[in-house]
């Protein structure tokens with residue numbers, strides 16, 4: 001990967017998408033993690049700091065003070081406008097108004113948190129004629145490892161063609177602070193959650209597998225190449241397969257044959 005080239009493609013992409021939409025800039029959720037740090041950095045390079053609004057959306061007892069501090073460090077170093085809005089009361093309001101049907105499965109409430117964040121980002125995008133910039137990377141998008149209409153509910157995905165391991169490399173080029181690069185990736189939806197625990201493998205291996213699949217390797221050969229258990233491979237392959245719907249617009253039942261002219 002030529003990272004200078006990737007950087008320039010992404011910066012031009014952000015600039016042209018914002019211009020095409022006649023928008024005043026972008027809103028970004030700043031978590032304190034590397035994906036949002038890299039994306040915010042590239043957005044500033046594309047649009048100037050005055051056109052980027054960073055919003056940190058912590059949850060009491062779940063978001064670490066370290067992440068909150070890091071989101072502020074990123075915003076300050078980029079000189080962007082910054083807001084900090086605690087989502088705990090909004091979340092509690094939801095939960096106290098609906099019966100608990102989650103069966104205590106953490107992703108149910110976790111996904112609700114991600115969707116609350118999406119609503120708040122769009123509230124500000126609407127208010128200031130801005131677009132919501134996503135931070136999804138190629139590993140997350142190929143696996144469907146994001147909340148549909150939560151962190152996946154965005155207007156553009158600038159780093160969506162970079163694997164997570166490539167995001168780490170680009171972060172070094174962009175001089176993102178080392179302690180942010182060295183953090184364990186986490187969706188931060190519940191205490192102790194880490195991507196690699198949930199996905200069952202480290203990103204270095206996940207990305208090598210995804211890249212082989214991306215270039216047409218047969219799933220049955222993967223186990224031998226990586227010396228992994230069938231369960232480890234199956235977990236990734238089944239995520240890829242069962243989450244294809246997350247990368248598509250909702251299907252429409254075609255009633256009027258002329259409809260295809262609209263698409």
Ligand SMILES: Nc1ncnc2c1ncn2[C@@H]1O[C@H](COP(=O)(O)OP(=O)(O)OC[C@H]2O[C@@H]([n+]3cccc(C(=O)O)c3)[C@H](O)[C@@H]2O)[C@@H](O)[C@H]1O
Nearest residue numbers: 107111114140144145146147148151186187189195198245
């Ligand atoms: N075939 C199909 N066609 C159309 N729609 C289909 C479908 N199958 C399910 N669905 C719909 O999709 C829903 C399931 O998708 P979704 O609600 O997203 O939920 P789900 O994929 O179960 O969970 C999201 C996963 O992403 C992880 N995550 C979330 C947020 C951020 C990050 C991060 O890395 O930062 C990671 C999270 O920890 C969890 O493992 C179903 O309830 C159903 O509504």
Ligand SMILES: Nc1ncnc2c1ncn2[C@@H]1O[C@H](COP(=O)(O)OP(=O)(O)OP(=O)(O)O)[C@@H](O)[C@H]1O
Nearest residue numbers: 029030031033034035036056057135151185186187
């Ligand atoms: N506490 C938060 N405040 C604001 N935005 C958030 C918060 N948590 C998640 N998000 C948004 O959701 C996105 C997806 O989260 P994700 O964890 O994949 O990325 P990250 O935190 O930037 O990097 P990493 O994956 O390494 O933790 C974030 O980049 C950010 O835009």
Ligand SMILES: [Mg+2]
Nearest residue numbers: 031033186187
């Ligand atoms: Mg994170």
